[in-house]
Amino acid sequence: MENKVAIQALRSLLAQPGKMAIITHFNPDGDAMGSSLGLAHVLRAIGHHVTVVLPNTPPTFLHWMPGYADCLAHDRLPHACKQAILECDTLFALDFNRPGRVNALEATLLKAKHTVLIDHHRDPDGFAALTFSDTSACATCQMVFDILEQLGLQEHIGPDAATCLYSGIMTDSGSFRFGSTTPRTLEVAAALMHKGAVPERICSAILDSNTENRLRLLGFALHQRMQVMTEERTCVFALSKEDLEQYAFQPGDTEGLVNYGLSISNIRLAAFFMGAASEVKVSLRSKGQLPVDKFLHTHFSGGGHRNAAGGRFQGALADAIAHFHEMLPGFLAQYPA
Numbered sequence: 001m002e003n004k005v006a007i008q009a010l011r012s013l014l015a016q017p018g019k020m021a022i023i024t025h026f027n028p029d030g031d032a033m034g035s036s037l038g039l040a041h042v043l044r045a046i047g048h049h050v051t052v053v054l055p056n057t058p059p060t061f062l063h064w065m066p067g068y069a070d071c072l073a074h075d076r077l078p079h080a081c082k083q084a085i086l087e088c089d090t091l092f093a094l095d096f097n098r099p100g101r102v103n104a105l106e107a108t109l110l111k112a113k114h115t116v117l118i119d120h121h122r123d124p125d126g127f128a129a130l131t132f133s134d135t136s137a138c139a140t141c142q143m144v145f146d147i148l149e150q151l152g153l154q155e156h157i158g159p160d161a162a163t164c165l166y167s168g169i170m171t172d173s174g175s176f177r178f179g180s181t182t183p184r185t186l187e188v189a190a191a192l193m194h195k196g197a198v199p200e201r202i203c204s205a206i207l208d209s210n211t212e213n214r215l216r217l218l219g220f221a222l223h224q225r226m227q228v229m230t231e232e233r234t235c236v237f238a239l240s241k242e243d244l245e246q247y248a249f250q251p252g253d254t255e256g257l258v259n260y261g262l263s264i265s266n267i268r269l270a271a272f273f274m275g276a277a278s279e280v281k282v283s284l285r286s287k288g289q290l291p292v293d294k295f296l297h298t299h300f301s302g303g304g305h306r307n308a309a310g311g312r313f314q315g316a317l318a319d320a321i322a323h324f325h326e327m328l329p330g331f332l333a334q335y336p337a
């Protein structure tokens, strides 16, 4: 659908005060939380009733975000989450491209009356009645800002909404470092500062929230669990369930670890394998044209963006890594540097 037509359709949806719900992906990150809460603040400011539904509780370093206390998380309140989705007039689906990304809430999501998807991942599934997809946007938060602006609602972005939207842009752009950072990104960040976002406070709340265990786990991973494959220009981290237990692992503790691989000069692919009870979680990051989302879609039931993607493997950690090494040469050969 032409963007102008989609904006017009959204404008009509928002014309009367309604019952809205917002849902984002499992294991919500800064952009997932920032876009959901940022949009929630603005919708509430123009008179809607809004419930934010989370497929699971986000890591503690995101709990400070304005509005977090009012979210419903499926791991704590499964019934209330389902009810909010089924009873709303409009469901906003933010920062994910396939219904399966909400895990246990997938079947409920597909039963919602009217869904509006706003997302920046590649190849969105056609599950929503209205889809806003912009793979050039560094963050869903940037898209939410753009859409609010096109709707003429930017004056309703107060300090809380601005803080949430800035947080997602900052985290998904790697603090304005990744290739996805454009002049528009910085313009939106500046506009959000004018509306009350305070970068120093936001950076500190998100980045200076380490526990001692988390830093020691990082040190252990860098020292003992990193394999550098110079010829393949690839760096692999692997942490077993036992490794994680040794450092009293909390969700979010390994966030950003994989990026250290890419900081080694000449490395263009970094992988991180994390063992859990039933499956192995895989995170890949790349530089340049190497499409890690395609690799994970084909080999690890995953997806995401060209340079940052995630997936999973049913089985043992060692088997997941072996599978990676088996598939890697064919992938790299397709994309010579």
Ligand code: 5GP
Residues within 6 Å of the ligand: 025, 095, 098, 101, 282, 283, 284, 301, 302, 303, 304, 305, 308, 309, 310, 311, 312
């Ligand atoms: P991470 O490696 O930090 O978990 O995720 C990197 C990017 O890939 C994020 O944008 C995330 O939304 C996406 N992603 C992570 N896991 C999956 C997955 O299992 N499937 C899909 N389609 N995307 C994922």
Ligand code: MN
Residues within 6 Å of the ligand: 031, 032, 095, 120, 138, 139, 140, 172
């Ligand atoms: Mn995102």
